[in-house]
Amino acid sequence: MKIKNVMELKVLSLSENESFARSVVGAFATQLDPTLEEVADIKTAVSEAVTNCIVHAYPDCVGDIRITAEISEGRITVRIQDYGVGIADVAQARQPFYSTSKDESRSGMGFTVMETFMDELNVESEPGRGTTVTMTKTFKKQG
């Protein structure tokens, strides 16, 4: 599939950047002429992935989060990478309501939301090295 455009963003794992990151990727996706619902889906999934980096990848420090997105014919691929603690058991982490966080506010629904709001979700992780989440969404209307 021919790539039409690419973006790359590096932010620190500060919660202020959750809104910034989802807005940037959402704005980039508008080049594909998506529906408002499709943009909201992408923003929600990005918000979940970036929040995971802040809460889980760098629990006691501030680190880098690298966000790249690629658009091709009617399709966006978003990659969110951290260099933090990593996930020992990805399959377990992806289970609905599973959370390692002691904070009662963490619902454990992050990966489930990403899966539901995007078409494809791939999670690669190595403990001590970091995690890369890759998500793809195909737009219904070809822009």
Added chain:
Amino acid sequence: MHILVKRQSGFVTAYLSGELDHHSAGDFKQQLDDVIRDIGDSDLVLDLKNLSFMDSSGLGVLLGRYKKLKSRGGSMYLKNPNSQVEKVFNVSGIYNIIRKIK
């Protein structure tokens, strides 16, 4: 993130506005806890009409407040979520616990 509270006969409505994510969750939780402390055992309706965005960080906050209110004898209801917020609610199954009203 902003919460406006209106007391009606028999229940209290809290109008939420802004974006509810992990960044704003702490502030939101604090404000809602203050509301719950003040309303005693009245029922609480959360009007989400002006909540423009919510991710799963909001679910934990809402469930936590629901439990708190329930332990005091009150109930919590959700009202007017936009389509993005509604989708997050549906994925989570939160409506099995906190009822949506019109």
